[in-house]
Amino acid sequence: MTGGACVGDPNNDRYPDIFFPSIHKNGKLYINDQNGAFLDKSTEYFGYDMNKNKVNRGNACMFFDMNNDGYDDLYISTVGHKRFYFFKNVANGTKYEDASFTAGLENKKNDASQAMTAGFSMDTADVDNDGYLDVVTTEWLPLLNLSPRDIQFGKAPPTNSRFFLNLRNETFLDFTAKANLEPSLHAPKDLYFEKMCDELNKKDLQYLMSKINEPYKKSESSGVTLCSKPACTTLC
Ligand SMILES: [Ca+2]
Ligand SMILES: [Ca+2]
Ligand SMILES: [Ca+2]
Numbered sequence: 001m002t003g004g005a006c007v008g009d010p011n012n013d014r015y016p017d018i019f020f021p022s023i024h025k026n027g028k029l030y031i032n033d034q035n036g037a038f039l040d041k042s043t044e045y046f047g048y049d050m051n052k053n054k055v056n057r058g059n060a061c062m063f064f065d066m067n068n069d070g071y072d073d074l075y076i077s078t079v080g081h082k083r084f085y086f087f088k089n090v091a092n093g094t095k096y097e098d099a100s101f102t103a104g105l106e107n108k109k110n111d112a113s114q115a116m117t118a119g120f121s122m123d124t125a126d127v128d129n130d131g132y133l134d135v136v137t138t139e140w141l142p143l144l145n146l147s148p149r150d151i152q153f154g155k156a157p158p159t160n161s162r163f164f165l166n167l168r169n170e171t172f173l174d175f176t177a178k179a180n181l182e183p184s185l186h187a188p189k190d191l192y193f194e195k196m197c198d199e200l201n202k203k204d205l206q207y208l209m210s211k212i213n214e215p216y217k218k219s220e221s222s223g224v225t226l227c228s229k230p231a232c233t234t235l236c
Helices: 042-046 148-152
Strands: 006-008 017-020 028-032 038-040 058-064 073-078 085-090 095-098 119-125 134-139 163-166 172-174 193-197 206-210
Touching (some): 028 042, 058 119, 073 119
Parallel strands (some): 006 058
Antiparallel strands (some): 006 017, 017 028, 058 073, 073 085, 085 095, 119 134, 134 163, 163 172
């Protein structure tokens, strides 16, 4: 899915809750009342005035527990904005605080390029088997951010397609290049959907992608081992 709602359990009561991102408004969090209904708890969790756009240009979203405290944290990709949003779950599952920059998940565009985000789907998996979930994000049109001069000199695109390694201290490291996942100038455009998995349980990463009107397929760089020694010795 390129964008849309996500399901998680931010209050850790074992009843699934729903977040709906919004391009033009803040997005809404509905908490399961355990009786077949969902209650809009956006203001309580985010503390924002719904009439003011605090979370701009939301597109896709994903709940995942980045620090294994039992409470799902929330990541939101954006389109046509300067950054993504990452919300840390605090106060025993009753509030979210914007931890985008402290966690290293702001996924900003290259400041010099004046480029805007084009974030699409995201996924999470424990790629290095350290017990902490890692994150992959994708971008709709990675080459939009390049000037003709950038392309001429082969500059790597400052794309929102990133792989973030969880450093187990509530921060993430952009590990895209070291994981051999940096989109190249010849990378497929319109990369819409990704999935990380370990289908053969070989403790490595298969990186799956699809393009418009093409079937879901495994990328040529499948089987990237992210924590082979010695590359990750100091990081994992
Ligand atoms: Ca719940
Ligand atoms: Ca958490
Ligand atoms: Ca991990």
